[in-house]
Amino acid sequence: MAPMAVNLILGWWLVAASRAQQVPRPSLSLHPNQGVSLGDTFTLRCHLPRLAAWVWLYQEGGLSYYKGKEKEENAAEFFFVSTEREHAGRYWCQYRVSESAEVSMKSDPVELVLTDRNFPPPHISLHPEERVRTGTNVTIRCWNKDYGATFLLHKDGRSAPIQHLVPDDVGAVSFTLFGVTPADSGTYRCSYHPKNYSFLSSPLGDSVTLEVTPTPAPPGAELVSRGNLVVAVVRGCAAVLIFALGVFFVIDARSLWIGRDESLGGEGI
Numbered sequence: 116m117a118p119m120a121v122n123l124i125l126g127w128w129l130v131a132a133s134r135a136q137q138v139p140r141p142s143l144s145l146h147p148n149q150g151v152s153l154g155d156t157f158t159l160r161c162h163l164p165r166l167a168a169w170v171w172l173y174q175e176g177g178l179s180y181y182k183g184k185e186k187e188e189n190a191a192e193f194f195f196v197s198t199e200r201e202h203a204g205r206y207w208c209q210y211r212v213s214e215s216a217e218v219s220m221k222s223d224p225v226e227l228v229l230t231d232r233n234f235p236p237p238h239i240s241l242h243p244e245e246r247v248r249t250g251t252n253v254t255i256r257c258w259n260k261d262y263g264a265t266f267l268l269h270k271d272g273r274s275a276p277i278q279h280l281v282p283d284d285v286g287a288v289s290f291t292l293f294g295v296t297p298a299d300s301g302t303y304r305c306s307y308h309p310k311n312y313s314f315l316s317s318p319l320g321d322s323v324t325l326e327v328t329p330t331p332a333p334p335g336a337e338l339v340s341r342g343n344l345v346v347a348v349v350r351g352c353a354a355v356l357i358f359a360l361g362v363f364f365v366i367d368a369r370s371l372w373i374g375r376d377e378s379l380g381g382e383g384i
Contacts, residue, residue: 138219139164143172143208145225149274151198152230159193161208161222167191168213173221175205184213203229203314228314230306234262236320237305246326250294253325257305258287262317264310269319271302282307292325300327 145151146158161170163184170191172180180193191210195202207221237259247253257266266288267276280288292299304319 138212138217140220141170141208141210141222143206143222143225145206145227150230151227152232153199154197156194156196157198157202157227158195159206159208159225159227161191161193161210163189163191163210165210165219166213167210168215169211171209173207173209174202175207175224177201177204198229200229200231200315203227203312205314226314228308228316230318231309231312231315232318234307234309234315234317235259236318237263237266237307239303239305239320239323241303241323241325245324246328247295248328249296249330251327253292253295253299255290255292255303255305255323256287257290257307257320258282258285259307259317259320260286262286262309263288263307265308265313267306267308267316269304269306271304271322276306295325295327297327297329300325 141164142162144160144162146160151157159172161172163170166187167184170182170184172193182191182193184191191208205224205226207224209219209221211218237257240256242254242256243251255268257263257268263282263286266280266282268278268280268290269276278290280290282288302322302324304322306319307317309315309317
């Protein structure tokens with residue numbers, strides 16, 4: 116009996132796995148997608164490619180949530196009010212098809228990082244300060260001696276951090292921007308994940324502003340550029356003249372040959 120039971124269980128599992136692969140996966144999104152602090156309200160929305168009877172939301176190492184679907188909606192929303200530290204983490208969702216036992220695979224994960232204002236914001240400095248020329252290497256230093264485990268460098272206007280670094284023994288990191296261009300101009304800030312809290316973040320610290328100016332042309336470069344332009348124009352005109360002369364000679368020669376042929380033809384009459 117034991118081998119038969121094992122075979123039945125294995126067969127059921129294979130059928131279930133096959134059905135799960137045939138059911139489209141859902142997708143999960145977080146709203147708002149950044150800047151959620153302890154005590155805030157947030158929503159996790161599971162987007163459904165098919166009509167679902169049940170939808171599950173899973174938290175890694177934490178609780179799971181589910182809800183039935185009575186309306187023909189293409190998403191299931193899970194609301195969280197007055198968030199706590201325990202809500203931070205990684206989430207997935209999954210659904211069961213209506214009027215069927217088919218269950219989808221889990222969605223790709225979504226990470227909820229909560230800002231905890233109990234952690235002091237980090238300090239920041241910029242070297243060289245403020246205005247630099249294109250091609251310069253710029254260092255942005257962030258530090259917070261007692262709390263920092265992983266520092267993040269943010270640029271205003273960018274939704275995600277642009278660099279992550281682990282601090283040295285004195286709780287500081289140095290982010291280097293190599294060969295900056297005007298596109299690197301902007302306002303930068305730092306935050307950090309406290310040690311052992313990868314889904315908690317400090318508030319953003321003070322800002323520094325970087326202005327990258329184009330490298331000025333060397334003396335005489337404008338004259339050289341103008342000289343090159345004149346040479347290019349002269350060469351172009353010469354090429355057009357030579358081409359025109361060539362066309363003229365070809366046409367003239369053809370006219371001469373035609374006149375000659377007509378003359379010879381007239382003499383033979």
